[in-house]
Amino acid sequence: MTSYSNPVKPVAQSSTRTRVITALVLAPVMIVGIFILPLKPFAFFIAFIATVGAWEWANIAGYQKNWSRLLYAFIVFACLYISARILRVHPEWKIWFLAAGTLWWIVAFAMVKHYPGGTGVWNARVVRAFLGICVLIPMWVGFMHLKEEPHSSVLIIYVMLVVWGADTGAYFAGRRWGNSKLAPKVSPGKSWAGFWGGLATTLLLALLACVAFDHWIERIDL
Incomplete structure (x- = not known):
């Protein structure tokens, strides 16, 4: 019996690896630039x-x-x-x-x-x-x-986390449950699962940011 390899999985793994490597390289640069530079x-x-x-x-x-x-x-x-x-x-x-x-x-x-x-x-x-x-x-x-703005570094980090979090949440939710397509004429790879995954990640980050700001960030100078 002839077996057929699935080409989607290696591509997905390669895409994930690329995203992780890119984040590991760019995130420290952004963080240093945000906190250190006047x-x-x-x-x-x-x-x-x-x-x-x-x-x-x-x-x-x-x-x-x-x-x-x-x-x-x-x-x-x-x-x-x-x-x-x-x-x-x-x-x-x-x-x-x-x-x-x-x-x-x-x-x-x-x-x-x-x-x-x-x-x-x-x-x-x-x-x-x-x-x-x-x-x-x-x-x-x-x-x-x-x-x-006051606490500028924290605000900028929060914005970056929202962007990265939405993209990451959408990516992994789309990979796991992405059967129903969001806009197939625009981007066939995008799904409603990815949309909700990105939205849920963003809301979670917003909630955590509110808690952190109320209980911790206002007490320090960043």
């Missing part, structure tokens, strides 16, 4: 991360040549610099940057919900490149806003 070096630190993200986003947008990806990363860095100069003169405008970022995610939800409708518009490379700016600039402003 405001201005922290601004450059997050700007560097955003610029690297722009390099990757350029590929998603359809700019696959190195020179075009480098140019896009430079444009995003220039936008970050201009934003920093504007906010230095008008710090009260920060709310408009954050509002623009929130508006973008509402638009993104609508785009996903109506997919594949509207692809004729946002499939254009220049539109996708602009969407990257709508993601990366508010991200930098948001980090800087948190850095200026």
Whole structure:
């Protein structure tokens, strides 16, 4: 009798290994940057991360040549610099940057919900490149806003834990119970189990953060 190997399991194991290795490498770097760096070096630190993200986003947008990806990363860095100069003169405008970022995610939800409708518009490379700016600039402003708050390091760590926790919870719940697909036209690998797993992990982290803040964090200076 001929036996057939299951190709899904090795791929899943490889994906898990990659995620773990990436977390082990990046998490210490982020933690050191968050707790050690003062405001201005922290601004450059997050700007560097955003610029690297722009390099990757350029590929998603359809700019696959190195020179075009480098140019896009430079444009995003220039936008970050201009934003920093504007906010230095008008710090009260920060709310408009954050509002623009929130508006973008509402638009993104609508785009996903109506997919594949509207692809004729946002499939254009220049539109996708602009969407990257709508993601990366508010991200930098948001980090800087948190850095200026009391207990800034703890707040930023909490945000990172929510993101990592949601992704991890969704991944493992989807692997275990992911039969019902969430949005097969958008991402065939995503499932409702993953959605609920990510949501449950986020709620658990929020509860733990509330307890920790009330009983411990306010007593120390972080």
